[in-house]
Structures are given as structure tokens and as C-alpha cells.
Amino acid sequence: MDGLSDALDALAAEDLAPLFGPALLERLRPLLLAQNRLAAEVARTVRECDVSGAVEHDGLKTMGPRLRGHAHLSGAEAARVVRAGRALVHLPVMAAAFAAGEVTGEQAAVLGRIAEPGRLALAADQGVGVAAVDGLLTGLARTRPYADTVRAVRHYSDRLDADGPEPDPTEGRRLSIVRDADGSVSFRGDLDAVGGEEFSTAIEAIVQAGRTAAAAAAERTRTQQQADALVQLCDTALAAGALPVLRGHEPQVVVTVGIGDLTDPATGAARHSWPPAR
Structure with a gap:
């Protein structure tokens, strides 16, 4: 590795100003070749880190997060390096090239x-x-x-899996x-056909139920009525108590009381409890 660093230092010290045209292009050709070879060594080393469990030294399971955090690679580039490394053992011709x-x-x-495992399985089948x-x-x-x-x-x-994966409508x-700054909320979204139908049905059910208050409904536009219905839908879900509870654990207080104080009638410690009865 010291020799590699020295070679790079020597290259960086070269003055390119006197070079022009073909000379510069000739200098570039071996550099690109060396870049590819270095990329191959990086991929091979990354794979060995994965296989040997070296990455667990950092408390990680795969090399992707380390490449993003320590090598400052993008998520896409880190994934490419990991994928190339894992493929070396399965594609010896590619590995040699x-x-x-x-x-x-x-x-x-x-x-x-x-x-990739899925494609290898399809090929074997x-x-x-x-x-x-x-x-x-x-x-x-x-x-x-x-x-x-x-x-x-x-x-x-495409030829290997002519049907392709089953599309996920969600x-x-x-x-x-x-x-917004005043506390109001703006939103936009998209739903698939099934989700959209369920959403529309729920909103319309509440809109239609509210039509009994004819006077109030007459003062509200169609879009306002749908917004009212959405708020009512949320109110109903919250009131039902079936939604997951956020921050639902009550505060816990641990008090250490000596056995003497606990049993002494004068302190009354045994009469207190937490949380208080409701």
C-alpha cells in the first residue's frame, strides 16, 4: 500500500502544462485502466469484509452503511460496490476482466x-x-x-422472468x-384503485350522513363537506380508542424506602402507592 501511495504522489507531482493533445490522451489511458483495477480491488475487499464479518467491528451487519458513513459514498454507489463484490465469486469471467x-x-x-440470488434461482430452474x-x-x-x-x-x-414480479398496487x-406557521395543514396524495375506493366510500358515507342537517349543509360547499367528513373520520377513529397509542406509558417513579420506615406506623409509608388510584 505504501508503494501505491508513493506512485500516486509521483503522478500528482507531474506537471501537465507541457503536455498537449495525443500526449495527454496517452497519459489518460493507463490512468483509466488503473482506476478500473483499483475499483476491482475495492469490490474484492468489500466482499471479503462482508464474508469475514469484519464489518461487525463497527457494530454493522453489511458494508453498505460503512461505505456511506466512512467512505462518503452515496447510497446508490455503495450498493453498486457491494453488488459488484458479491458477484465476483459467481461470475469468474467478469471478475478476471x-x-x-x-x-x-x-x-x-x-x-x-x-x-443476485433471485436471478440465480430462476436460471437454475x-x-x-x-x-x-x-x-x-x-x-x-x-x-x-x-x-x-x-x-x-x-x-x-426480462427473458429469464418473462412475467416479471407481481406488481404491487400500493x-x-x-x-x-x-x-403551516398558523397551525393549519395542507396535504396532497395519491392512492391506488382499491385504497382510493375505500377512502372515497368512507368520506362519502359521512358526507351523506351529515345531509340530515340540511341548513348547515346548504352553507357548505362540496369540498368543504368532504373536508368536514375527513375530520369527522379522524375524530371517530380517535374516539374509538383502537389506534396505536403514542407516548402511552405513564411516568414511572422508583422510591427506595428503608424497611424500618416502611414498617414504622408513624411514617405511614405503607399507605402510599404510585401511580395513584383512579
């Missing part, structure tokens, strides 16, 4: 998706030879741009609540 600097860290992470896929896709990554690697891996994944649910 990565170590040689022939593919980038980004490409290695994309190729690593074919070695369908008799797909992952070794052949490893060779084919790594060969493409060596000679083609990053975007082509992404498309190739996506095409493989993924699109969103609710944003903003409290």
Missing part, C-alpha cells in the same frame, strides 16, 4: 445483477448456464459502452402533510 481493468466498476455492478451468460455479457462489456451493458443485462433479466401510494 474487472481485475485486469477491462470493465469499469459501474459495468461490474450491472453485470452483478445476473448473480430453467437450466440456464450462468457461466455462458457470464462469458457472453462480459465480452460485450469489454468492447461496448456502458449503456449497451445495461440493455444486455436488462434483456437477459407502491404508488403517497401522502404529503405540511403544517
Whole structure:
């Protein structure tokens, strides 16, 4: 590691001003190759940290949080490094090309998706030879741009799981609540078809129940009536007492009383208790 640091110091000390055109491009080529090789060593070391449990030294379970906290990587970049490291054992052709600097860290992470447990299981069920896929896709990554690697891996994944994962309709649910300075609240949101139907039905039920107060209803617009219904819905849920309780534990006080004071009729200690009876 000292030799690596010395080499980097020597590179940083070089004066680039006299260089131009082809000379600069020629200098860049081995630097990019070295960058890929360093990325491969980082991924390999990260994987070994995961496998050996070294990360538990920091009280963590995986290397992702450490890369974010100590290496200052973004969540996405940390995930890419971890994925590339985990794929090395399953994709030996990719691992060799990565170590040689022939593919980038980004490409290695994309190729690593074919070695994720779910895809490996699908490949095994369908008799797909992952070794052949490893060779084919790594060969493409060596000679083609990053975007082509992404498309190739996506095409493989789509063919492997033609139906795709079962869509989760609740993924699109969103609710944003903003409290203004005067204490009023603004919100907006999106619901899936089922959630939207339940919400609309509950609101409309309360709106219709309130129609008996015809005079009051006549003074309220449709949007106001729906807002009233939403507040009433919350009132009803809170009054029912079935919602989870926040900060529901009563204060606890521990008092140490000597046995002499406790049994002495003059103190009356035995007559007191906490919390007080209701």
C-alpha cells in the first residue's frame, strides 16, 4: 500500500502544462485502466469484509452503511460496490476482466445483477448456464459502452422472468402533510384503485350522513363537506380508542424506602402507592 501511495504522489507531482493533445490522451489511458483495477480491488475487499464479518467491528451487519458513513459514498454507489463484490465469486469471467481493468466498476455492478440470488434461482430452474451468460455479457462489456451493458443485462433479466414480479398496487401510494406557521395543514396524495375506493366510500358515507342537517349543509360547499367528513373520520377513529397509542406509558417513579420506615406506623409509608388510584 505504501508503494501505491508513493506512485500516486509521483503522478500528482507531474506537471501537465507541457503536455498537449495525443500526449495527454496517452497519459489518460493507463490512468483509466488503473482506476478500473483499483475499483476491482475495492469490490474484492468489500466482499471479503462482508464474508469475514469484519464489518461487525463497527457494530454493522453489511458494508453498505460503512461505505456511506466512512467512505462518503452515496447510497446508490455503495450498493453498486457491494453488488459488484458479491458477484465476483459467481461470475469468474467478469471478475478476471474487472481485475485486469477491462470493465469499469459501474459495468461490474450491472453485470452483478445476473448473480443476485433471485436471478440465480430462476436460471437454475430453467437450466440456464450462468457461466455462458457470464462469458457472453462480459465480452460485450469489454468492447461496448456502458449503456449497451445495461440493455444486455436488462434483456437477459426480462427473458429469464418473462412475467416479471407481481406488481404491487400500493407502491404508488403517497401522502404529503405540511403544517403551516398558523397551525393549519395542507396535504396532497395519491392512492391506488382499491385504497382510493375505500377512502372515497368512507368520506362519502359521512358526507351523506351529515345531509340530515340540511341548513348547515346548504352553507357548505362540496369540498368543504368532504373536508368536514375527513375530520369527522379522524375524530371517530380517535374516539374509538383502537389506534396505536403514542407516548402511552405513564411516568414511572422508583422510591427506595428503608424497611424500618416502611414498617414504622408513624411514617405511614405503607399507605402510599404510585401511580395513584383512579
